[in-house]
Amino acid sequence: MAVGVIGLGDIAQKAYLPVLAAQPGIDLRLMTRDRAKLDRIGDTYRLPQRYTDLGELIGSGIRAAFVHAATDQHVPIVEQLLTAGIDVYVDKPLDYHLDGARHLVDLADRRGRSLMVGFNRRHAPGYLLAAERPRDLIVLQKHREGLPEAARSVVFDDFIHVVDTLRFLVPGEIEHVDVRARTRGGLVEHLVLTLAGEGFTALGIMNRVSGSTEEVLEVSGGDAKRVVVNLSEVIDHKGQPSVRRRGDWVPVARQRGIEQIVTGFLDAVRAGKTLSAQDALRTHELCELIVERIESA
Structure with a gap:
């Protein structure tokens, strides 16, 4: 199963990539605009599929994505992923403002896609x-x-x-x-x-x-x-x-x-089970x- 990781900052490197890289049957594909960081981390995990453009990552055929980009980029990134029919796991918060969070949760529900927030x-x-x-x-x-x-x-x-x-x-x-x-x-x-x-x-x-x-x-x-x-x-x-x-x-x-929430999300994607972020939205409210x-x- 092809899975994208968007944003390769500290939280992605310390918490998520070690867990994701150990999951069986996962084809990890990395994306960040920082080419030097992309190549360094790609080399570390021996991952050949590397992207600096979100559209190209989506076009590669990913089925799910983990979003670890800066919070002020969550709305445009997650919106593009959900619109493309991709299930999304995103770091908390969805957005710094309730309107942005509500927009993403409503979009996921309309599209019938999973949206999970990282409340580990x-x-x-x-x-x-x-x-x-x-x-x-x-x-x-x-x-x-x-x-x-x-x-x-x-x-x-x-x-x-x-x-x-x-x-x-x-x-x-x-x-x-x-x-x-x-x-x-x-x-x-x-x-x-x-x-x-x-x-x-x-x-x-x-x-x-x-x-x-x-x-x-x-x-x-x-x-x-x-x-x-x-x-x-x-x-x-x-x-x-x-x-x-x-x-x-x-x-x-x-x-x-973190290991449990990651595997729970991936298991749901494999099983075709849709995960709603409505309860996470209550926390944002x-x-x-x-x-x-x-x-x-």
């Missing part, structure tokens, strides 16, 4: 373990060191993972949304999201000037708590804590859910609401 945490083993437990209270903290930014880039580039993971984990309908943020000089330094519904509360917390880069999930209920640290260490609290760590030979891509509340405060 829904497939991470530690977070799937967390989803097995009672979840009266969910707290997800994702912090950065020295990275205050404008609200839209913070929310859609990074906090969107927190938003989508909380939506995945909450055990019922969200009835209340609260947003609190501290900005300085127009840049967001920290952000707290509260989602609540019948019997549960979920908190998403991000500090962009925290002094460290970390991600910690806590779910509690039924007088027990499960904690997942940096997607690799799972700690159960009920009496004496018990700890499970990522095995020495478990790939990081598997621990972060909530992110747009968060940005509006921050900017109007």
Whole structure:
């Protein structure tokens, strides 16, 4: 099966190409406008089909594509792929603005093509373990060191993972949304999201000037708590804590859910199963609401 990879930046090189290159029965074809990078990575993986033009890549007969280009290029690239009848996997976010995201999801539905957004945490083993437990209270903290930014880039580039993971984990309908943020000089330094519904509360917390880069999930209920640290260490609290760590030979891509989401997408393409991005669009809608509340405060 011929599969295109569009955009060969850090995320493609570190996370996706090692997984894709290991998949059986996949004929990978690379595309980027940077010829030197294209040849260097093509040589590394011994992939002869290399393109600097999207139209030529589409014309080569690809059946599916992974889009890792810059976010501001997602709409024109994904639009061209979907219009050509190609199933698409795209990095989050679909676009920095809700209208662009909605346009792509609606286009995919009209064309009957799959559109999957790279919310890999829904497939991470530690977070799937967390989803097995009672979840009266969910707290997800994702912090950065020295990275205050404008609200839209913070929310859609990074906090969107927190938003989508909380939506995945909450055990019922969200009835209340609260947003609190501290900005300085127009840049967001920290952000707290509260989602609540019948019997549960979920908190998403991000500090962009925290002094460290970390991600910690806590779910509690039924007088027990499960904690997942940096997607690799799972700690159960009920009496004496018990700890499970990522095995020495478990790939990081598997621990972060990237391997699973990639194979899930490819399996759907092979089977002719159409994957809808409507639920991913709900995450983008909530992110747009968060940005509006921050900017109007």
